[in-house]
Amino acid sequence: MSPTALPELMALLQQFTVETDRYVDTVSxxxxxxxxxxxxxxxxxxxxxxxxxxxxxxxxxxxxxxxxxxxxxxxxxxxxxxxxxxxxxxxxxxxxxxxxxxxxxxxxxxxxxxxxxxxRSLENFPQDELELLAAMMRRVTEATVQARQQASGQRPE
Structure with missing residues (x-):
């Protein structure tokens, strides 16, 4: 992994979260x-x-x-x-x-x-890459849940 890949990925995840929130705000x-x-x-x-x-x-x-x-x-x-x-x-x-x-x-x-x-944005990825992305998103989601639990004083599940 290049030294810039992880910071870029973190920035993209943050941007995805912001854009998802903006979408929800718009439709609501x-x-x-x-x-x-x-x-x-x-x-x-x-x-x-x-x-x-x-x-x-x-x-x-x-x-x-x-x-x-x-x-x-x-x-x-x-x-x-x-x-x-x-x-x-x-x-x-x-x-x-x-x-x-x-x-x-x-x-x-x-x-x-x-x-x-x-x-549509994912349809051209090969199956093995989609499986890798799914595994990454599961881990990122689990990490986010743990961080939220810790921030609220709960013990992580």
Whole structure:
């Protein structure tokens, strides 16, 4: 690796993060959605892919919100038709949050253009290079999670 490759890669990752944030700001403002609402839907989509049940407490923790802010968030998502509240069949005191078809359609409408653009930028890479890039992004993401946990005083998972 050349001596300038790592600093350039770090700068590009930072620029990617900034541009991704700018994209989210643009689509959230355009479609009158709170950024926190989009983040919540993103967390819920990831949880659904992993088979994890989402609760208001999980969102509160994941988004670092107060209890009243979490209630306001869930109320907004519910009023907008993006989530349904359902009581747990095991513990009726616990509320589960389920994404609606409207939320999935909204998420697709907001983020499909970005996904298509990024996919086009990667389509000419050979499979082995894509696998290397995927491994790099997994490690970078894990490192970012660990840094966030350390910054918040948590023990890294």
């Amino acid at each position: 403002a355009r479609d009158a959605l709170h950024r926190t609402d989009l983040n919540a839907l993103g967390i819920m989509m990831g949880a659904a892919r992993s088979g994890v049940t989402v609760t208001p407490g999980m969102l509160r923790h994941a988004l670092n919100l107060s209890s009243p802010a979490t209630t306001a968030l869930v109320d907004r998502l519910d009023r907008a038709g993006h989530v349904r509240r359902a009581r747990s069949s095991v513990d009726r005191r616990q509320v589960h949050l389920e994404m609606t078809e409207k939320a999935l359609a909204t998420g697709s409408a907001l983020f499909s253009p970005l996904a298509r653009s990024v996919e």
